[in-house]
Amino acid sequence: MKDFGSDKKNVVQANLDAQKIAFAPIMFQAAKSLRNLGILEYLFNKGKASIETIATELNLSVYGVKVLLEAGLSLEMVYLKDNEFILTKTGYFILRDKMTNVNMDFTQDVNYLAINHLEESIVNGKPEGLKELGNWDTVYIGLSELPEKIKKSWFGFDHFYSDYTFPEIMPILFDNNPNSFLDVGGNTGKFSLQCAKYDPNVKITIMDLPGQVKVAQKNIAEAGFEDRISTIGANLLDDSIAFPKGFDIVWMSQFIDCFSLEEVYSLFRRAYEAMADDASFYILETFWDLQKFQASTYSLHATTLYFTAVANGNSQMFHSEDILKVIEKAGFVVDEMHEMIGMSHSLIKCKKRVL
Incomplete structure (x- = not known):
């Protein structure tokens, strides 16, 4: 390190x-x-x-x-x-600068009042600042209910960084002509819609919280992809909920930073158990130690404190070594790793470890 x-x-x-x-x-x-x-x-x-x-x-x-x-x-x-x-x-x-303005609006509208509860959150181990936005256990449960200005800034921040990755990752993901994706934590369906537009044959299932799935369904219907993109509403924190089987690719994008390392392990294990031996598991994430510019690392460290005080109280923008250890523990091996995707992401391709 x-x-x-x-x-x-x-x-x-x-x-x-x-x-x-x-x-x-x-x-x-x-x-x-x-x-x-x-x-x-x-x-x-x-x-x-x-x-x-x-x-x-x-x-x-x-x-x-x-x-x-x-x-x-x-x-x-x-x-x-x-x-x-x-x-x-x-x-x-x-x-x-669009990135600067996205960050400032996210700081002001989502975090400014809530971050005043950071000390409480550290001591109590839960997002004490979330009460400034609504009465939920995590921000994800209430995303669809946020006031419009706050919602706009939240999704503007979330989508800004992921959108830059799409043109680079599509050729990598579709290199082996996958027929099906399981998009775990698919949110509003942006990634799945991009895949459906990129490949006319691929079929995708989004698995996320019921509130997020409802928004995704609306976007899917408006785009006319109901025949190729389906949804499953589920609480992904519930260890008893298994992932559906039969997909060529299990996909998690800007997702694992929403969970503690213990919860990430549970998600990875359920991915492992749902996958055939020849399937691939992809993780797209921003790791603070793999950034090219100091400004990116600074921004990621600040974003971690949003997770601490507002989002859920136990997750963060991870150091890559933390996740690589969980990948190995869950039974995977890293098959490929692409750094500096888009503005700040890394793409990790995993395969099931051959015993």
Whole structure:
């Protein structure tokens, strides 16, 4: 296992970073306000502008624009030259980068109030912040019932990262002409619909919570694939519920991070027991130790805390070694491993171990 990070900062830089952490929730709101109130957009379009000009053009108070732009200086989203403000590269990312905006909206709408219960969640071992969203044991049970804005940000975050993987994984998955898929944790059916469009003959079964299956059924009907995509509503945390047999591929995408390692083992064992000897088991996941950029690792560590305080209280974005050990324990061997799929994923192909 390779090391991550170091402690080579000088005292001045360490102190600055400590203050960034201390005031992070406040400064996050400043960044969001600069984006949402159109100040960053105005600077992008005009190149540079004074506080007074921005206030007049956007119908905001001089005071309001002033305090936000001064915060923007410390956030390094803008800089000041000859009494006019200019957008920085960081400011541009906050304004225009889709990933950054997906992450910010997820943080604000899904997590901002709930993450205040993180300490409680650690101590009690359950998602104490979930009460800020609804009265469920896990967020997955209540996904279809979330308020529309929160739901939009949740699914926007979830789908943004998985959607980038589809063009790369389809040729890998269909290389051996599989006839059938079991999509475990198929959510709204996005992956299954992509498979049905990619191959006109493949048949797919989605297995997920009843609420998610209901949404998937609607999407499947709208796409006209009822004849090739079926669904099974089930509580996948129930160890007594076996997976159906007879599929060429068992598929789990951005799914195992929703469970503890013990629960992941149960899911893998049920996959093993449902598979024929020549079937394949694929896992598509984001592992924090296999990221190319520090920004990705940082984002995944932050996302883990969402699982802790909001989603279910016991899962996380895993280190790859943790999952590789569970794969072996469940009776599989890794047949192939493809890193850096899409933006941040790894694709693991498993076969049943020959005894």
